[in-house]
Amino acid sequence: MNATQQSSVVARNSLALSLAVFLAAALLLPWVGAGPISVVRVLRHQSPDYEILLQLRLSRTLLALVAGGALSLAGTLFQAMLRDALATPYTLGISAGASLGAVAVIAMGGETFLGIPMTWVGALAGAFGVLILVVGGAFRQRQISAFSLLLTGIAINSICAAFIIILSSFAGMSRSFSIARWLIGSIDATSYVSLAVLAIIVLLVSAMILSQARSWNLLAVGERWAASRGVRVGALLAQGYLLGSILVAGAIALTGPIGFVGLIVPHLVRSRISPDHRLLMPCAFLLGGALLALCDAIGRIVMPPAELPAGAVLALIGGPYLVWIIRQRTPEEEI
């Protein structure tokens, strides 16, 4: 078997596996929850099983799949742009901006407006505020580099964190609790309309990111490495920043900041499947979605009737797992 066929077989197998995991999560996880659901009653459209499955659990699972995929892909993207394996969707400040926006809305007591949750509006506004600041700051001196993006992101993270603390200390007890809860990140049942809007945005933006996979490979090695092989580095960084920000803002507006999925899944796929972004990116999207949906399902069943937020489950499972992966690294993988 020659080299071309060999690499395409590996690619096909790992993609097929990831897709199978994603689909299995979509089909099986809605059935998991505090109360048992009877398949027969659902097929007969009987209450309340039919409504619980379709209105609550299915929409949650789909949200987790889309948001987890988006955050995981954004993490992969930012890690390539910054050449930093520890970059997450948090790193560039977008998620801090979105959090600040949502927290401001909760602190002011905003609920829903025309059926749209106001935290969503706040998160999007916050994310775009940051986007404008960064575009004005890092992009102003036409020399845009990964380093300037990273520094700007760190600065924005601290500023937003400070404002979030101020807002939550002035908010009353119960609102302060809602703020803390939002900041952990959780998956809740969503209307199918907002889910569809999110899914369309995420799919379009992800396709645009994926279409540049070969360029992300080069950028992950180095800016000069990429430039001397024909990549327009400045334009590519700007494009990656914009597209990644849309993914992050859209996802965490609905789920709260669950950045960890964007660290752990790319890391896992990179070391177990391939560092090649043509495979890494689609696999990270599919597996990231499946992982977040799984964490949400686990959160539903560990201590009913209370629910553990998916963000907390992810941190509890993912944290130790990440440490374990790092300990597994053979000496030859060390620097």
Place this chain on the structure above:
Amino acid sequence: MSCLLAVDGVSFSYGGRSVLDSVSFRAEEGEFLALLGINGSGKSTLLDVISGFRRPGAGSVIISSRAQADWKRREMAQQVSHLPQSIHADLPFTAEQLVAMGRYPHTDRWFESEEDHQHIRAAMERTSCWSQRHRSFASLSGGERQRVLVAACLAQNATAHLLDEPSTFLDIEQQLHCFSVLREEARAGKLCIAATHDLNLAVTYCTRLLILANGVVAHDILTAEAHHNTEWLRLFSKRLEMGITPSGSPWVWYK
């Protein structure tokens, strides 16, 4: 007369410190230039300016009759490849994946074609790293990494190769091998410019020596004539002498 590379009055300074002060030279296909000079003489900076990574403060770089700044990045990459002095060692990619990236400017295909794979394999075999193709770059030794990087340059199949200290980390056998591969490239009609500190490699394999000092091209001599006037050796050390080996090749030795 048109030529492959024309550097005209190029100046460059880092902040207030001037490194290049009106550097001019021309180079043709088939030449193998050694870019020589002491530390800080501007060898790397000059290669960066030619590659387009740095804009010169004054002067122009013309590649195949077109100003460097007017080239599209991708077309430029088909003309000029650049071997960096150093690269992140902590990369997850395998040796073969890195070399394959040299094919980027040549194709829009999602995965490399059979032709791309032939280029990749040929490049890796020439720098004797094909057997290490599945190993991760991070796990290779310094010399093995350097061979992979040279292979990545060859796979790019550009008309001109700019190499910033290509023999770093290589053992003597591999240094000789690396420079003879570059010599072959030049014979096959490419232009190679290698910045190096190894004068003996330069006089053994290169066709021409370009010596930078005080921001200008202090000497521009054909290797065949290098031993007629050894004034250029003084720029490196007073202790250097040049002679002819029993086999008849020029040789630089210390007093």
